[in-house]
Amino acid sequence: MVKAFSALKDYLDSQVLGQHALTEGILLALLANGHLLVEGPPGLAKTRAVNALAHGVEGRFHRIQFTPDLLPADLTGTDIYRPETGQFEFQAGPLFHHIILADEINRAPAKVQSALLEAMAEKQITVGRKTYALPELFLVMATQNPLEQEGTYPLPEAQLDRFLLHLKVDYPDAATELAILRLTRGEALSHEKAKLSPISQADIFAARQDILKLHMAESLENYIVQLVMATRNAAAYSEQLAKWIAYGASPRASIALERCARAKAWLEGRDFVTPDDIQAVFFNVLRHRLILTYDAEAQGLSTDDVLREILKLVPVA
Structure with missing residues (x-):
């Protein structure tokens, strides 16, 4: 599949x-x-x-x-x-x-x-x-x-x-x-589109079930939670980080981070999730869920800059 x-x-x-x-x-x-x-x-x-x-x-x-x-x-x-x-x-x-x-x-x-x-x-x-x-x-x-x-x-x-x-x-x-x-x-000259056999909805639903069955170590589950908690309780990790984040991510972020890490591992043909999978999807999952402070915006910081700092501060389990 x-x-x-x-x-x-x-x-x-x-x-x-x-x-x-x-x-x-x-x-x-x-x-x-x-x-x-x-x-x-x-x-x-x-x-x-x-x-x-x-x-x-x-x-x-x-x-x-x-x-x-x-x-x-x-x-x-x-x-x-x-x-x-x-x-x-x-x-x-x-x-x-x-x-x-x-x-x-x-x-x-x-x-x-x-x-x-x-x-x-x-x-x-x-x-x-x-x-x-x-x-x-x-x-x-x-x-x-x-x-x-x-x-x-x-x-x-x-x-x-x-x-x-x-x-x-x-x-x-x-x-x-x-x-x-x-x-x-080439498309304008040939007027033909590349052919591909469409994936059925049944295959998509079956793939989603397979992804949920991938092995994820408990330590990695904790790593995901700590990454998200760092956006809400930033002062526990860094005083500077706390000055940059006005509102952190919701529990939807933890769910999305786990699902996307699993999907990435599955696409790469593995039956287990690694820390690299989590970090690879981290920015795309969290980028839109943070609200920065005026202090951070005055410094010209983006959400990606803040997320990069969180990855440095939260240790891999």
Whole structure:
């Protein structure tokens, strides 16, 4: 089964050149049953990446373009009155698909973004007095432009916490950009897409169960907990660290760190988790869950700088 996902990874890498962290993050989110937030300037193949995933996974795909005039009902659906029956009938919105691309999510105001809260956390939506279950396979990949760009809104903290991973993508180097030129030219000439046998939903669910059965030593479980506790009780590790963190990570961070470390080990063909697996996913899992103090921002520190310090301070079990 690992071979099928390795083939999917190779396919994603062939379609999205030079963004190995992005393609791996997409697979980790799929295998760890979580959602993905990708941040970067326009034109870096964020949308292309999720389109490639939809091509390689069995399921329904839908893209939602977030704009300032979007309404919550445009995502969840709404009750429509049918004059012929004299009754209201629920018209399902685009969230009732398996893979959702929330494109440029931070170009819509908070009231629209918050419509995703229940869907992402509980895989259900509530309209009026009724609650509707979403598909068992439900993955939201949201793209976000840097907050420095015009027309963007910061995501609510409650929604950020529901994303399993927060990836940052940057511009490719010269050699990769040359390969991108040749890839797009070849696609335009041939009008053909690379072929891949889609992975069934049954295989995805089976892989998730296998991942949960991987061996993780108790010492590594404690290591995960201590890493997260260092964001909440920073003074126990360093006075300087305590001055940088206003609010730490929630228990969702511990769960996400364990799930992603397991998924990474599984993708690499191992049946056990190592400290390197935890550290490899640490930044992407915690990056969006910390709120820094004004003191840290005044010093020009990023959340990655703070997380790097936490890795130095917390000993590997």
